[in-house]
Amino acid sequence: xxxxxxFDSKTAGGSTEQLIDSIGLELAKTGAYVEKAKCKTTGDYNxxxxxxxxxxxxxxxxxxxxxxxxxxxxQSNLKSYLADKKVALFLTCGSPxxxxxxxxxxxxxxxxxxxxxxxxxxxxxxxxxxxxxxESFIHELNEAYNIENQ
Ligand SMILES: Cc1cc2nc3c(=O)[nH]c(=O)nc-3n(C[C@H](O)[C@H](O)[C@H](O)COP(=O)(O)O)c2cc1C
Numbered sequence: 001x002x003x004x005x006x007f008d009s010k011t012a013g014g015s016t017e018q019l020i021d022s023i024g025l026e027l028a029k030t031g032a033y034v035e036k037a038k039c040k041t042t043g044d045y046n047x048x049x050x051x052x053x054x055x056x057x058x059x060x061x062x063x064x065x066x067x068x069x070x071x072x073x074x075q076s077n078l079k080s081y082l083a084d085k086k087v088a089l090f091l092t093c094g095s096p097x098x099x100x101x102x103x104x105x106x107x108x109x110x111x112x113x114x115x116x117x118x119x120x121x122x123x124x125x126x127x128x129x130x131x132x133x134x135e136s137f138i139h140e141l142n143e144a145y146n147i148e149n150q
Contacts, residue, residue, distance in 0.1 A: 001145055003027060005036040005050040006078075008069035010059040015128045016059045016066075016092045022129070023055070023090075026138045039078075043073030048081040051144060053088065053118065056108060060093035060100070065107045073111035082115060086148060088141050090119040097122045118144035 005024060009016035019020050021115045039058075048054060056073075061128070072078045093100050100122040103134035109117070119140040127133040 001032040001050045003032050003034045003053040005055045006039050007096050008039045008066040022134050026134050039068045040140050041074040045078040045081045054085045055088040057090040060104050087115045088118045091124045
């Protein structure tokens with residue numbers, strides 16, 4: 001599997017970036033090739049075509065998915081390069097999971113066009129550095145990916 005983690009956070013080296021590094025390491029342990037890229041609304045996402053799984057994640061600030069990831073999905077060519085890609089989604093936030101599933105995840109999902117979502121996950125502050133939560137996220141991702149590729 002070749003996976004790219006597209007992310008945004010306003011906090012350099014903050015909780016989201018730390019989580020992304022843990023996700024990347026855990027996925028690499030399973031034999032995947034993993035890269036990460038911080039999103040810009042005005043970016044050129046041509047490089048996404050070199051990957052078969054696109055993992056997208058960001059924190060919530062004031063009820064919205066961090067602006068550069070959301071902006072890239074809405075305004076850049078990312079959406080067109082995502083066509084036919086398998087995706088995985090995650091968010092980091094302080095709200096309860098139910099609220100996050102209802103209010104925050106749809107902000108990402110409404111910008112996908114028929115993509116297969118392999119796994120989606122809300123990481124609570126307590127789960128950000130919890131090895132078993134990260135392992136099960138990667139396990140679910142790999143299982144769904146393998147089923148899709150059978
Ligand atoms: C300014 C600010 C606004 C936030 N707004 C929300 C919010 O509306 N809903 C929520 O669930 N969490 C909110 N959070 C919590 C963050 O989403 C959470 O702490 C996240 O892990 C921060 O990621 P970061 O360390 O990469 O910035 C907010 C945090 C900050 C600092």
